[in-house]
Amino acid sequence: MTGVLTVGHMLGDTVMDILVRYHRMLGDSTLWVPGLDHAGLATQVEVRRRLQKQGVRFDDLPREQAIHEVELWKQEHEKRIREQTRAGGFSVDWSRYRYTMDRESVRATREVFVRLYRDGLVYRGERMVNWDPRLRTAISDLEVVHTEEEASLVYLRYPWADGAPGGLEVATVRPETIFGDVAVAVHPDDERYRSLLGREVVVPLTQRRVPIISDAAIDPAFGAGALKVTPRHDLVDYEVFLRHPDLPMPPDILDATAHLVGEWVPSEYRGLDRDVARTKVLEALERSGFLLRQMPYRHSVARSERSEAVIEPRLSTQWFVRMRPLATPVIDAVRRGEIRIHPARWEKTFFTWMEGIQDWCISRQVLWGHPVPVSRCRACRHEVVSVEPPTVCDQCGSTDLEPDPDVLDTWFTSWLWPFMVLGWPDPTADLAHYYPTNVLVTGRDIMFFWVARMMMSGYYFRDARPFSDVYFTGMIRDEQGRRMSKHLGNSPDPLDHIRERGADALRFALVFPNPTDEDGPFGASALDGGRNFLTKVWNLVRFSLSFVPPGTPPPSGPPTLSATTALENRWVLSRYHRAVEEVDRAIAEFRFTMAAGTLYDFLWHDLADRYVEIAKESLLGRRGETARREASATLLFVVERSLRLLHPFVPHVTEELWHALPHPDSLLASAPWPRPQEALSDPAAELEMEPVLETVRLLRNLRAEEKVPVDTTPKAWVRPSGPEVARVLSNERETVERLARVSSLVLLGEGDELPNGTGRRVAAFGECFLERPVASGATAEALLREREKLSGLLEKTRARLADPGFRGHAPPDVVREAEEKAAELAERVRRIDEHLKQDGSSSAVP
Ligand SMILES: [Zn+2]
Secondary structure, X not given: OOOOOOHHXXXXXXXXXXXXXXXHHHOOOOOOOOEEOOOHHHHHHHHHHHXXXXXXXXXXXXXXXXXXXXXHHHHHHHHHHHHHHHHOOOOOXXXXXXXXXXXXXXXXXXXXXXXXXHOOOEEEEEEEEEEEOOOOEEEOHHHEEEEEEEEEEEEEEEEEOOOOOOEEEEEEOOHHHHHHOOEEEEOOOOHHHHHHOOOEXXXXXXXXXXXXXXXXXXXXXXXXXXXXXXXXXXXXXXXXXHHOOOOOOOOOOEOOOOEEOOOOOOHHHOOOEHHHHHHHHHHHHHHOOOEEEEEEEEEEEEEEOOOOOEOEEEEEEEEEEOOHHHHHHHHHHHHOOOOEEEOHHHHHHHHHHXXXXXXXXXXXXXXXXXXXXXXXXXXXXXXXXOOOOOOOOOOOOOOOEEEOOOEEOOHHHHOOHHHHOOOOOOOOHHHHHHOOOOEEEEEHHHHHHHHHHHHHHHHXXXXXXXXXXXXXXXXXXXXXXXXXXXXXXXXXXXXHHHHHHOHHHHHHHHHOOOXXXXXXXXXXXXXXXXXXXXXXXXXXXXXHHOOOOOOOOOOOOOOOOOOOOOHHHHHHHHHHHHHHHHHHHHHHOOOHHHHHXXXXXXXXXXXXXXXXXXXXXXXXXXXXXXXXXXXXXXXXXXXXXXXXXXXXOOHHHHHHHHHHOXXXXXXHHHOOOOOOOHHHOOHHHHHHHHHHHHHHHHHHHHHHHOOOOOOOOOEEEEEEOOHHHHHHHHHOHHHHHHHHOOOEEEEOOOOOOOOOOEEEEEEOOEEEEEEOOOOOHHHHHHHHHHHHHHHHHHHHHHHHHHOHHHHHHOOHHHHHHHHHHHHHHHHHHHHHHHHHHOOOOOOOOO
């Protein structure tokens, strides 16, 4: 609920809907649970930003009002998201709609916390966390973004504690944190410092003495090889500190908002923001002679993904989940193929993260979220952890309980989704029937946040995989290949696309032609492609309808084929059978774009362009009643079944068209999915049709090339490569003549002479010749007029190029353009001359 659905969400939803509709038509029991995630921290950031624009500080609001503002935000976005989901035609089960803050989710979340706590997998501990000082909360490693940034490396002199002249050179990028130092550390093998170990230096600007210690974590090549140790504000330093038990634990020198605090900080710097403090401290260091030099330094800076604030590593008390015991069964399950990842190339990333998994910090210091289900007894300090909010201490019976002030990370609820939405922890019928689920479709950007964690909770709480397959969609990019973002303004509301071109055009464009599992361009041209395809399908069905007399019953099966069945009918049924097989296979392999491509090619090219054109004569009754009946039955069957095949991809258009055809009295959405019918497979018909289609294609190309006027029907010849091709072309002569618009198709024998004055093409099935148009009469006159015009232009262009003034002064690309134009004009004149020269006998076949 951070925002509304983007085109990227629509891609994931379309893929899910294809799967759900496909399986529903197959007769499987399908369930798609829609829901909303409260997106704790992320939502709070958005609400805060919105209020800021109205001049209201979220942090100043009383708790009740702050929650109210978030609720308002939720209602607006939920309404919009539901509207978008409906507009997309996604067949979710609205009756099972869930929200990660609803009553059932509250119970499941608390239940899980309590179980993990009792099993020793949830603990509270002081750990180094990523602290966002702008949002004043700990955030997880996954919410931190690392970027290379320019900084300054400061070399300082830490004077000797015994008053000897000089001092130790220490390099740091954070001079404002020197007040938290407890030591200076060097590498144990660093010869330069070996004799200095144990000696003391004084922290500049203070009177505090700290020892020089050695630790293998120190990089001797960084700065001068000596590093200050600030355990509360740096992870490496904290680890060094843990290895040196003699060092004292200092107080915090930075508060939750990254302002300097505490008795170790000299009073003049207390209360200053860390950036302001850095400047002031540097000035003071320079004045006092502790600043040796500063060097430009490029290093990796950690920033909060949500607020962009520089992360402050901070030692703080938080709740953690021990992940190693949860991760191990999941790694094993994926390794033995119990859960499959598609595309498989993401497995490596998955294993790398899972194998190096760290404990999960689940507490957040924000308002919006599930409270940590823990209370502390003020009387005996006992921790009361229970599913129902407690009223008395189970240790001493006191009612003076103090609830934990933190809330839980949103993913601590979302990771329960696959069983929580089915009623867990109750043993519901839904849970028994639908768990384990089958497929999870999502973006790979939440592979660790969500996918991996759902697997862990599934095995831990249900002792079974949450799903058998995970499918990662690609990331949608704009037509220039840029990531879509609000900032760039290239991330349109999908509802606008739906209004302009229809939900089905959007759905189809998301699936085809760019593969759904690859990052790819999306924009107007993809949408136009989707819409054009749907227009083609629409026209195909409307055309087919004109051959279906009223009262025709719905096709119960394919037409019965006889020995005399026309080649095109056998061919289109065989192609249809092959399309069913290919779509089934592609969906089983999670190759949605391939499935859509198969349907696109079959409907557009085979059915609409080829079959309909070839069968038109029969459909119009020009080949007799039997041929008419066979053709119309074939067309009706293939069109009706094709709409079923297309339905999961474009449900609206197909449902509408299906009802216009004779159909059983129900919804296409619940009509049975067509099964491949081996009896329709006819490889011989497909093989025979090939030379027919290829001859038509080549003759059409020759027509275009030879500039044959539209209303002219020249002669054509084919020299077939063998008797089989000769037989087929002889049978299908009428079809070729009609489709290629030639007056006659002559089949040449082995010894026959080649026709003169023709254009020629060679193909696998033989050679093709087309009569060239004779330049005579009106045609010749027109050609002459055009020649005159073109040669005039050519002369002008040549004269321009010959002018040394033009060549010397015009920009190179203008000159090049003129040269290209001259060459093109010369070629056009040459072609006209060739046509004019021709009289049918003067030019031979090359
Ligand atoms: Zn107590």
